[in-house]
Amino acid sequence: MKVAVLGAYQTKFGELWDKSLADLIFEAGNEAIKDSGVDKKDIQSGFLGNKLGPQTTGQNHLGALMAEVLDIKVPVVRVEAACASGGVAMAQAVQSIKSGQYELVLVVGAEKMTDVGGEQIAEALMGAASESERQAGLTFPGLYALIACEYFAKFGASQKDLARVAIKNHYHASLNPKAQFPFCITEKQAQTSSDVAWPLRLLDCSGVTDGAAAVVLASERVAGKFKKNKVFISASCQASDTLSLDKRPDITTLCSTKTAAKFAFSQAGIERKDVDFVEAHDCFTIAEIIALEDLGFYKKGQGYLAYKNNELRLGGKLAVNLSGGLKACGHPVGATGVKQIVEVYNQLSGRAGVRQSKGAKVALTHNVGGTGGTVVVHILNK
Amino acid sequence: MNSPIKIWRDNKTKYQNLGKAGKIVVATKINTPVDGFSAFAPYWVAIITLDGGQKVTAQLVDTGKFLPKKGDKVIGVCRRIKAPDKVGVIEYGIKFKII
Numbered sequence: 001m002k003v004a005v006l007g008a009y010q011t012k013f014g015e016l017w018d019k020s021l022a023d024l025i026f027e028a029g030n031e032a033i034k035d036s037g038v039d040k041k042d043i044q045s046g047f048l049g050n051k052l053g054p055q056t057t058g059q060n061h062l063g064a065l066m067a068e069v070l071d072i073k074v075p076v077v078r079v080e081a082a083c084a085s086g087g088v089a090m091a092q093a094v095q096s097i098k099s100g101q102y103e104l105v106l107v108v109g110a111e112k113m114t115d116v117g118g119e120q121i122a123e124a125l126m127g128a129a130s131e132s133e134r135q136a137g138l139t140f141p142g143l144y145a146l147i148a149c150e151y152f153a154k155f156g157a158s159q160k161d162l163a164r165v166a167i168k169n170h171y172h173a174s175l176n177p178k179a180q181f182p183f184c185i186t187e188k189q190a191q192t193s194s195d196v197a198w199p200l201r202l203l204d205c206s207g208v209t210d211g212a213a214a215v216v217l218a219s220e221r222v223a224g225k226f227k228k229n230k231v232f233i234s235a236s237c238q239a240s241d242t243l244s245l246d247k248r249p250d251i252t253t254l255c256s257t258k259t260a261a262k263f264a265f266s267q268a269g270i271e272r273k274d275v276d277f278v279e280a281h282d283c284f285t286i287a288e289i290i291a292l293e294d295l296g297f298y299k300k301g302q303g304y305l306a307y308k309n310n311e312l313r314l315g316g317k318l319a320v321n322l323s324g325g326l327k328a329c330g331h332p333v334g335a336t337g338v339k340q341i342v343e344v345y346n347q348l349s350g351r352a353g354v355r356q357s358k359g360a361k362v363a364l365t366h367n368v369g370g371t372g373g374t375v376v377v378h379i380l381n382k
Numbered sequence: 383m384n385s386p387i388k389i390w391r392d393n394k395t396k397y398q399n400l401g402k403a404g405k406i407v408v409a410t411k412i413n414t415p416v417d418g419f420s421a422f423a424p425y426w427v428a429i430i431t432l433d434g435g436q437k438v439t440a441q442l443v444d445t446g447k448f449l450p451k452k453g454d455k456v457i458g459v460c461r462r463i464k465a466p467d468k469v470g471v472i473e474y475g476i477k478f479k480i481i
Contacts, residue, residue, distance in 0.1 A: 119415070119416060119420070122415075126416055130439075132438065132439050132440075133439050135475055136427045137416065137419040138412070138439065139412060139416050142412045145410035146410050146427075150407075153452065197413060198411045245439065246429045247437070251408070
């Protein structure tokens with residue numbers, strides 16, 4: 001059974017001090033429903049991707065919060081899987097339609113991160129890591145810095161290669177009015193920004209972001225009633241790995257990405273060369289390089305070389321993170337996996353404006369929780 | 383959350399690497415710490431392979447101006463983990479020192 005995306009919406013990402021978590025859910029959910037053309041009373045179920053709500057807003061019972069603010073008295077479930085909360089919410093929603101339980105479902109990803117200070121948000125995010133990593137004083141930049149150090153040692157990449165990822169994604173974000181950081185950066189700015197965790201600098205890291213995204217999903221039967229252009233989800237796959245980085249044989253590979261990608265390409269019945277663009281999980285610049293390798297687009301240890309000839313930019317062989325990615329569009333952690341689907345929907349519907357990928361028919365999204373303890377891969381086509 | 387009960391429970395296992403030697407696999411320097419670790423910043427954290435083959439993740443202490451690197455020998459020592467939170471219990475555990 002096919003699952004269709006009927007409508008999609010993303011709020012502005014950024015430091016939205018005048019918006020609460022409820023405000024973000026309200027805006028994204030209602031605008032996605034409006035975009036889909038469905039009647040709100042026909043929505044049968046809701047899924048909310050959210051990681052930090054209880055820690056940053058003091059609010060638990062978020063499924064009921066979503067039901068209240070959107071006035072949908074249907075079963076709503078909050079899904080938490082670290083930064084893959086949105087992706088797993090998507091996967092659960094797709095599964096609920098494929099199983100035949102529902103035919104019209106609303107998925108919202110929302111996060112409110114700027115109500116607490118920097119050290120507090122870093123500590124809250126570390127809830128997605130293992131206890132031994134927390135006891136060591138690690139941060140998420142620190143964890144990915146360890147990955148980067150090992151990658152540099154094995155394959156000869158450098159900070160200059162990481163900067164190229166940030167420069168590309170900021171360029172794409174400069175074309176996206178919804179992005180948190182909609183401006184270009186130079187190599188000098190990237191390489192002289194402050195040290196966060198060696199070798200990662202400030203401009204290698206995604207920001208602290210408020211924001212929400214939402215999509216309306218429908219069964220093929222229900223989608224057939226609507227005359228608008230549709231985007232179909234041809235694969236929805238989730239994989240897991242160890243919570244701790246030190247329990248893995250090789251930290252330069254996220255095995256969960258490899259597994260989810262393998263099943264996704266099999267489910268969709270396509271090959272890597274059929275994919276026109278990718279929304280990859282670039283919480284840190286090194287994460288995008290490793291993702292492109294583990295997804296199978298480049299051989300291990302060669303991903304960083306692809307940035308030298310601009311093939312990953314808009315108009316290139318494989319455009320990556322046309323939204324600006326987590327790095328520059330922003331990373332409201334529980335919303336990211338849904339925002340990736342929104343970007344793909346906008347691109348495949350031909351409404352992505354100046355960052356439109358011309359002629360694109362197939363796209364892949366890649367959403368990571370923690371350092372790869374959870375990974376979700378979706379493949380969509382029009 | 384540093385509840386006294388949890389700290390008491392963890393005491394049964396948390397000192398098992400005291401005095402154990404190993405080698406650094408990979409290390410990074412944390413300049414922007416999490417809550418409770420500000421007093422140590424900047425500080426180094428490493429993945430270490432202990433002599434028995436087990437891998438652990440731990441903070442490095444007493445590094446001074448030394449730049450820890452892959453292959454450096456380390457030994458487990460007892461140190462305060464972080465600043466006490468609102469509960470006020472001072473938590474100790476194992477960190478690693480370069481030898």
